[in-house]
Amino acid sequence: MEVSVIDAVELLLSGAKIALILSFLSIFLGFVIGIVVAIAESYGGRTVRYIAMAYENILRGIPLLAIYFILFFSLPMIIHIGMSAFLTAVIGLGIRSSAYQSQIFRSGIQAVDKGQIEAAMSLGMTKTQTILHIVLPQALRFSIPAWLNEYAVVLKDTSIALVLGIVEITERANELAQITREPFTYYGMAALIYLVIVLTVVSIANRIGKKYKIKGVGGMIRV
Amino acid sequence: MSEEILKIVDLKKRFGKNEVLRGVSFSINKGQTKVVIGPSGAGKSTMLRCINRLVEPDGGKIYFNGVDITSKKVNIMEVRSKIGFVFQHFNLFKHLTALENVKIGLKIVKKMSDKEATERAYKALENVKLSDCAHKYPAQLSGGQQQRVAIARALAMDPEIILFDEPTSALDPELVGEVLDVMKSLSKKHVTMLVVTHEIGFALGVADEILFFYKGIIWERGEPNKIIYNPQKKETKDFLKRIFELYSRGEAE
């Protein structure tokens, strides 16, 4: 069956839009939770640390597919709230990303030398003030390269949301390939779209990074 | 009679089986400069860190302006804001400019307005002759400049006493002078200072008393001329001999 190129491109791009939105929402959710977990694991008391570690390990140990299905099928069983497919996708990808982001931020936190923490405390700062004003600004800058890599991972894994019925790029490409019997054209275009998005995001980030760069803190990202 | 800013009584600290401080006692009055010398690892740094409780002592008492700050009831952060600390490795905040490094304590701990903090910070930087480096980051400054910023950071808080932990040990030799000059000028302005250092010249120049620290206690103490040129105890003599051949006169025999 024939499909006009224009229609095909339009369909693929609408899929791309969904993938982008999904990836931004998920990475943001992952960021917020990730920082909390990273701080809990680096500075918390024993119980808090163990809970944070358990959270990280569980979400890194099970497949994203399983997380999706558990959120979609098992959760309503327990708390009697059902979520839409899109919400499930965002939350599922978001919490999984948070487990990886927390590790990234933890490394960043470790990379801030302890002497500065001593200095902050000897000025009279509280633990909270030290974390907020001295540790985090540097830890986050150190984390930028790894974090951008995580974004690329999140963007690629938006493809898995198709099991929840969300029609993003890969699923669209699939449909088009089946209909037109021209797999390589459409899979190829899908691949191209992913590559372009990642390259664009990284170069924008690089430009922003250059503006806020501080000599001696944090690394640049090579495209 | 000069007020007693700091009084240490029988300070004790152990790390595991290692008794690092075995009963240190001394006091410092307002405007005095006291210098602590002694072999490495004798516990001098630990003692300084006990004073602002970055390290918790195991025994003894510390009186700051008459108040026992070893008690749990004390708001240690408030106390710390009144005790300046200059570290061997500077410990500047790497993500902040020199000016911001000096300002941050004023804004967050002393809760000053941005305007007031900036004014104070500039004054402190002038004091250490670094006003033109205000907007540079630590990575762009030499070791000597970084340490002077660190001193400005401590000074700006208007502390009652400044503790110096081997402030020049991590510096290249040609940069040591600029830092010592700043410290000498502070001493002459009657800033109360407790300095741990190997720089005997500095001690001879401005110290009111030298404390020789050995095996966890103050082994010998006295006026700089007496201690350096006429030490009484064998260990003091041995240490000074090791530190320099130049100055030691009451030795060789």
Added chain:
Amino acid sequence: MSTYEYILRELSKGIATTLELTLIVFVGGFLLGFILAVARTYGIRPARWLSIGYIELIRGTPMLLQLYIIGFGVPMAIRSYFPQFTINPFWAVAIGMILNSGAYQAEFIRGAFNSIESGQMEAAMALGMSKWEIIKNITFPQAFRIEFPNMTNELIYILKYSSLAMLLAVSEMMYQAKSVGAVTFMYGEIYLMVGAIYLVFALILARIMNRIEMKLYIPGVTTRATSRKGLLG
């Protein structure tokens, strides 16, 4: 037999497939990765460009897309010449995942190559070793040890992403979970159980790899940092 027992029995039919797939892909990916890394680091110019291009292409696109290409796209294209062509989905997934894992492992291995100081290479050449001998006796033993932690991560990744095979009708654990769910309608419980099984396997694998890592320890080459808490990388 209770429903739970039935569910567990059906799920365990998928375990063997999952583990087979994981192992095959891990080993295959390592071999491919090694070749790519050698091409990229020591190869002649065209080999280097091909290697870089391949790696960037694979790492820049989703694994699922790649699996679809190998599992649907390629067979479809072949069928226009050989209409009878079919491929066992297991092998389609295996090939697709090997092609993917190879690109990632190539980067780990390349990192390991680079971390071995060139001084050692010089010394080996001065002794008269050929390029191949150097790779085999000097580079490989050190590179392997240095990159072992990253390989542990990759192994667990593969275990998790093997679940994508369900979308290509391979009856590994996830597929089994779905099919037994279709029969019993107890999706909620089933997916929790499957998640738990994956977690247990991941932890066991991590433990095993950690043990091996400790046995491989050479002072100065690897760090004894295997006491780090995050077992799952």
